[in-house]
Amino acid sequence: MDNARVYKMPFASVYPHYIQKAERKGRTKAEVDEIIYWLTGYNEKTLQKYLENKTDLETFFARAPQINPNASKITGVICGYRIEEIEDDLMQKIRYLDKLVDELAKGKAMEKILRK
Numbered sequence: 001m002d003n004a005r006v007y008k009m010p011f012a013s014v015y016p017h018y019i020q021k022a023e024r025k026g027r028t029k030a031e032v033d034e035i036i037y038w039l040t041g042y043n044e045k046t047l048q049k050y051l052e053n054k055t056d057l058e059t060f061f062a063r064a065p066q067i068n069p070n071a072s073k074i075t076g077v078i079c080g081y082r083i084e085e086i087e088d089d090l091m092q093k094i095r096y097l098d099k100l101v102d103e104l105a106k107g108k109a110m111e112k113i114l115r116k
Contacts, residue, residue, distance in 0.1 A: 003088060003090075003091055006057060006091070006094065007056060007057050007058035007090060008056045008057070008058065009056060009057050010054040010055065010056055010057075011050055011051065011054075011055055011056065011057055011060040012050075012051045012052075012054050012055075013054075014057065015051060018032050018097075018101045019032050021101055021102075021105045022101060022104050022105055024105070025104075025105040025106070025107065027104050027105060031104055031110065032101060032104065033047065034110065034114075035097070035100045035101060035104060035113060035114070036097065038068055038100075038114050039064075039067065039068050039071060039093075039096060039097055039100065040060075040061070040064035040065065040066075040067065040068075041064055041065030041066035041067070041068070042064065042065065046065075050063075057090075057094055058090060061090055061093045061094065062090075064093075067093060068115075070114075070115040071093075071096050071115075072084075073115045074096045074099055074100065074115070076099060078095050078098050078099045078102065079095070079098070081095065083095050083096065083099055100113055
């Protein structure tokens, strides 16, 4: 996998896929947003700004106000990779978000997803 190519992808091009994945399983955009806020520290206004500006994934995660301290509790396999073993910090954050949306689509309770 070409990490550099992934990092330059606009977050706005990935975001609709997260929402579609959730909605296909009866979950909501609001829940996807809540997951993003929890993981990154962004809020509705800042998230909207990054979507409108077509900010790439690298910048999106680099500027995150605060990656949730409980993010390290996100474990398991996504796309064939064990999340806790991903050495590239940025790729790990991207996979955290993938995994959380995956859990949402699989019907997990929000408080479990948000590692409460």
